[in-house]
Amino acid sequence: MRRSTDYFLSSHGGNLPLPESLSSLLPNAKENEAAIAEELPKAVDWVVAKQMECGVDILNDGEYVKAAHPGTYAAYIFDRISGYSTIDRPEGLEPKRYFTAERDRRDFPGFYESGLWFAGSGGPVRPGFVAPGGGWRGIMDPKPAKIRACTAAVTYHGYDAIQKDIDALKQALIGKSGVDGFIAALGPLSLGAGIHNLHYKDERDYMFAVADCVREEYKAITDAGLILQVDEPEFATTWMFYPDWSVEQYRSHLDFCVEIINHALRGLPEEQIRFHMCWGSGHRPHVNDIEFKHIVDKLLKIDAQAYSFEHSNVRHAHEYHVFEDVKLPEGKILVPGVVGHYTDLVEHPELVAERLLNFARLVGMENVHAGTDCGIGSRVGHEEIVWAKLKAMSEGCRIAAKRMKGK
Template identity: 45%
Template sequence: MPSSTDRILTTHVGSLPRSPRLLEANAARAAGRLDPDEHRALLGEAVADVVRQQVETGIDIVNDGEYGHTSTQSVDYGAWWTYSFDRTGGLEVVDNPALAEPHRSAPGKVELTSFLDRRDFTEFADAYGDPTSGIHLADPDQPPPAFPTATGPLRYTGQDAVAADVAHLKAAAGAAGAHGAFVAALSPGSAARIGNKHYASDEEFVYAWADVLREEYTAILDAGLDLQLDDPSLAESWDQVKPEPAVEDYQKWVQVRVEALNHALRGLPTERVRLHVCWGSWHGPHSTDLPFEHIVDQVLQADVGGYSFEAANVRHEHEWRVWEDRTLPEGKVIVPGVVSHATNVVEHPRLVADRIERFARLVGKENVIASTDCGLGGRIHPQIAWAKLRSLTEGARIASQELWG
């Protein structure tokens, strides 16, 4: 991961707001109304614009806004994951009622229930069902995405798509003079949360995804760009297990996913890889989130150069304390969120600086890169998203002055 000996660097988790023009083009491309070459040219222009905006805002380590992870809606919590469906063979949208049915786990066996059967959703069912509550999961006028099932051996088919991601970002970052650039990609554990009718076990399915996604990771790193692995499954899935499992059982389940991730990264330059962990980007109570302290040791076993995690929203800000009694491995950095995707309130730069300095005192100022909790695109209004990024960079400037003098 890029590091600095004279100031706090800034980045973000990945997703940035899409323009109406890009959303319309994505919808037209999906419906076959826009030529693929025309769409690719328009996408390249959009990436160039969003990279320029990031640099002008003061973001050091930029990305393509995840624009290559196609979204057709202004509110979209899932493009970080669903993009993989179009890049993987062996998947089909089939009649799989098990995906919508509640599942129950047992001692020693962790099994995810359906998404809408989460403990947080059921505990606050009235709030989630009330359009005036401030909770917004998706556009009610849009049909829900069709989640596929693995019906045969998985294989990677996204070579052209990842090549386009890489080409657009490299050109844009070079033109804008960015300090560094990364591409986000799905983790094996998060990929394996779809249906499976082919592989004999959960572990076999996760490792199959590791082998498939390794090709995408390799393409990004071979291009000279940094790689972010998006793995909400490590923390978020806890809420999708009913009844609430023993922490030890869940830790074993997480361990399989960390080991599969390391398998996917074997032999790659992992010092240029960062792992993003979060509790899901939807707006809601999150009262059944797993405390970070229960999985941070498993997260630190991931063979990556940086660890990105939520640290600004009100459910998890107090968890900076996990670093009081843990030693950050040599050569690693942390990438804590210091502004949140979960509120429309724009954080004051002084608060951002305080959050940064708190981590710097615990792990060393050279080992902190300031970031967002999660992706901002599709979660909050574009005007607010960019205001938060400006507050992030201003807070980092204040912290840098106070930490280095």
């Protein structure tokens, strides 16, 4: 990935607003499958142009292929792999773990029972939203009648699908100078860790098979000369799933996670890999998020060149201080979120610059890119706000560069 001592490069978490020509087809995605396939390359051309208008340097395809798979950022992958089935929950099978915000739920039971929150990994609550069933159990039933489980060998067969994604982005980048392209792909933890293994002899064998599976998608992206972003929010959010673990138990678990992730990345060019993690930044208190200082050394063991993470989130905006004590390894790049997806407020460029400078003064300007906390396309209230946030980020990059150079 590019680095510079003259300016701060800017990027984002991946998810971006869709043009009306594509979004209008999605409510009936199955029926409109052929029309969506035809529209997708034109939509990618549009979103690449929009990102360039906003001054984004490392841009993507808007994650449009994932928009046809409503539910979570992970849903798209199940069209590209085999080995998983939806089955009746076996009698006596206990949940593998708690839900996304269990530690917070224990401290704020009234908030979660009210239903006035968002269950997913990111996004604000819109006025009038109430969780189905009147509370968190309406969305996250701990013992559903049906479960998705691993019932056969986990294998990847999505070669044609990922090639279409690659072709659409590369075509949109033809003739565009000064920008680089990235494609986001699901991390092995986010694919496999929450699903019951009913096929492999143990969790280790299962997760290594998952890593082998997702590596096929990763390799297609890097072989095409694009930057791979590995989306792995579970690196931090798993702390919430196991609310009775100590910090040391969690750190031990992360050693296994790093092993799995690096197995998925083995042999791939580190300079084309960006690793994204977050704290599952939904609309909730976040007072029990694992602190960055407890996991940053584990994060830096992942075989990526760049590390994208939440920083504008108010529970984590102070954590640049960890790099007063932690030395960034040679050649690595930090991509802190300098604008957020959890609020419709547009960050001031001066604040963006301040956030960038906090890192640059500790690790060097050439080792810092500007990013967003997570994907912002479906998280904030209107696409106008998304583009305004990206423009504010780019302007903040310019301000920060002038200050780093004493101008």
